[in-house]
Amino acid sequence: MSEQLPPRLLTEGDLSARLRGLAAHVAVPPPTTGAQVRSRAQRRRRGRRVLLSTGALAAAALTAVTAGALTSSAGQLAPPATSPADLTPAPVQQVTIDLDAYTLTIEGRTFRISGLQESCPIGETTVTVTAKYPSLAMPPNKFSTLTGVEVNQWVVTFTDRARRQERLLLRALDPAAGLASIGHNSGAGAIALSPEDGKWVYDAIEPGARVEIKGWQAASENPDAFCHESQPVTGAR
Template sequence: MSDDLSAALHDLAADHRTPPPVPGAEIRRRAVLRRRRRRTAVAGGALVTAAVAVTVTVGLLSGSDSRPDRTPAPVATQGHRKVVATLDLDRHRMTVDGRTLPVSAGSAQHPTPTGRMTVTAVHREKRMPAGDTGLGGEYDLKLPWVVELRTPEGRANYLVALTYDEKAPGTRDITRGWIGLRTDDARWLHDRLEPGDVIMVRAG
């Protein structure tokens, strides 16, 4: 009786056995593909995380006090702007729209370059390195109303408010090549100039 029951059960199992939908080799191939897709997804997620981290870092660094408050002009178009101001180094005077502004330029040891200077950026406030101020290695200055310039030789120069010596503009040349103005004049000029404008600097 027991042998008959066992045989019947075996026959029943054989009748209802479902063959695998695909061969074993195909199942292994699909398993390999799934593993590769998982590795690719993990790697892609790591790249996205790294890109987000870099973007956040750059954004934080760009929030410094030297960030321009007006967008720099494309280099290709800067040379086509007209002269909006002239500077006479010998007379310590800058003329803009009929208004004369007293200036303090570079000393004999650090003369202000002459020629066409192009405005490249305009800063509400900018930290100037101690080596550029001439006030000693430990003194970085944070100056307001800074206009960044490009000299004919392609170097950077600046129009700044001489907050540390308001009496120098118009009387004495005390900078290391910068063009210094009184604070009120520097603010007025800062609000008028745009990247791409040209200032003509002459000696006499």
């Protein structure tokens, strides 16, 4: 049998020599010149600029798309334009009758009228014009000496709120009857005007006009029983 020799211990010099040998076999990058350093810096700056430009374009595109969507949505949801005139209700024509002063005022003009007999009041302080008749035939009045049909000219009517009947409000006097009743309480259930004034008021007044009646009216439990002009009207408009 041969005797095995113990391993030889490495000295510090041997270890240093082996490490230097290993280092010699490792690839060492060539030294970097100043030109190479500047080239790398320029490439990095160009890369950053490309990234920034791309991000800016993407943000602008997103903003445009979003703005377009909002504009489109707002255009669909916005109500149609409405002028102030569309929101303003149509004015109501105002007419005033003063039974004490015997006047009628409309469109800035004032006319003299014939007032109402005590037995034939209109019975309301505010009425609304419902119809107009250039000519209207009334049935005979059993409470007077008139036996034939009476024809009234330029008639304006309203609807009695208590009885829901159409009643005369205005009419023109018969030219042959004279104008003595103007300024007096001689009208039977309707205000009377002269023929000329009656025609002007008839043309000016509109259905739906609000008529305010001022002044004193006598109370009557059943004016339709006594007033010829306050009977229900059945004539053609």
